[in-house]
Amino acid sequence: MMPPLVPPTNPLPVPYAGAATAQANRRVVKRLLWLVVAAFAFGFALVPLYDTLCRLTGINGKTINVPGRSVVTGAAAVPASRVDLQRTVSLEFVGTAMPGLPWEVRPLTGRLDLHPGEVHQARFLVHNRSDRPIVGQAIPSVSPGTAAQYFTKLDCFCFQQQTLAPGETRELPVVFIVEPALDADVRDVTLSYAFFIQPDPKPQAQP
Numbered sequence: 466m467m468p469p470l471v472p473p474t475n476p477l478p479v480p481y482a483g484a485a486t487a488q489a490n491r492r493v494v495k496r497l498l499w500l501v502v503a504a505f506a507f508g509f510a511l512v513p514l515y516d517t518l519c520r521l522t523g524i525n526g527k528t529i530n531v532p533g534r535s536v537v538t539g540a541a542a543v544p545a546s547r548v549d550l551q552r553t554v555s556l557e558f559v560g561t562a563m564p565g566l567p568w569e570v571r572p573l574t575g576r577l578d579l580h581p582g583e584v585h586q587a588r589f590l591v592h593n594r595s596d597r598p599i600v601g602q603a604i605p606s607v608s609p610g611t612a613a614q615y616f617t618k619l620d621c622f623c624f625q626q627q628t629l630a631p632g633e634t635r636e637l638p639v640v641f642i643v644e645p646a647l648d649a650d651v652r653d654v655t656l657s658y659a660f661f662i663q664p665d666p667k668p669q670a671q672p
Contacts, residue, residue: 547582547645548580548581548582548583548645549580549581549582549645550580552580552581552645552649553578553579553580553652554578554579554580554581554643554647554651554652554653554654555576555577555578555652555653555654556576556577556578556579556585556643556654556655556656557575557576557653557654557655557656558572558574558575558576558577558587558589558655558656558657559572559655559656559657559658560572560589560591560657560658560660561657561658561659561660562601562660563659563660563661563662565661565662566599566601566660566661566662567593567594567595567599568591568592568593568594568599568601568629568660569590569591569592569594570589570590570591570592570658570660571589571590572587572588572589572590573587573588573589573590573636574587574588579643581615581643581644581645581646581647582642582643582644582645583642583643584619584640584641584642585640585641585642586638586639586640586641587638587639587641587656588636588637588638588639589603589622589636589637589639589658590634590635590636590637591627591629591634591635591637591660592629592632592633592634592635593629593630593631593632593633593634594632595631596631596632597631598628598629598630598631599628599629599662600626600627600628600662600663600664601626601627601628601629601660601661601662601663602623602626602627602660602661602663603622603623603627603637603658603659603660603661604623604658604659604660604661605618605621605623605639605656605657605658606656606657606658606659607654607655607656607657608654608655608657609651609654611648611651612643612647612648612651612654615643615644615646615647615648616641616642616643616644616654616656617641617642617643617644618639618640618641619640619641619642620638620639620640621638621639621640621641622637622638622639623639623658626663639656641656
């Protein structure tokens, strides 16, 4: 005796299956949009996060800013008694454009041998490779971290944001002193600048 026939299970109606797929696609799109927004927000938050990390951990120590002091770019700008002619410190300069900033950044002064207490100037070259104005902010750091408190900036492009027009190239100066109180065992110091993209403070008006 043959078993009774079991009717086949009917698949979901085509319109219903299409609606479920569309709903799933919408959920995926929303999640991707949230990821994009979060990525942009994280990029703009990198500057204060980096600043806080350096302050808490001492990694690539933060330098001392003295924008109110007079700025003179010659070694004779400070009394000779303050200059330690018995010591020489080798200072290396490094510039980096962080992800999201379409700039070329490089030091024009690669390395400098100086006596602690002398006032010196170094320059960095920045170039906007994009076809739109870009606002950037430079965050300085010094290594070894123990040397940071003895590295005093008298004038620096990092004191304010820099806006470069499309294709613009600019030289940015920093005037500084490596203080004579620097540990005598420290003979090599690196001054690094990390450039971060910033939101445009003057958004263009909509037509």
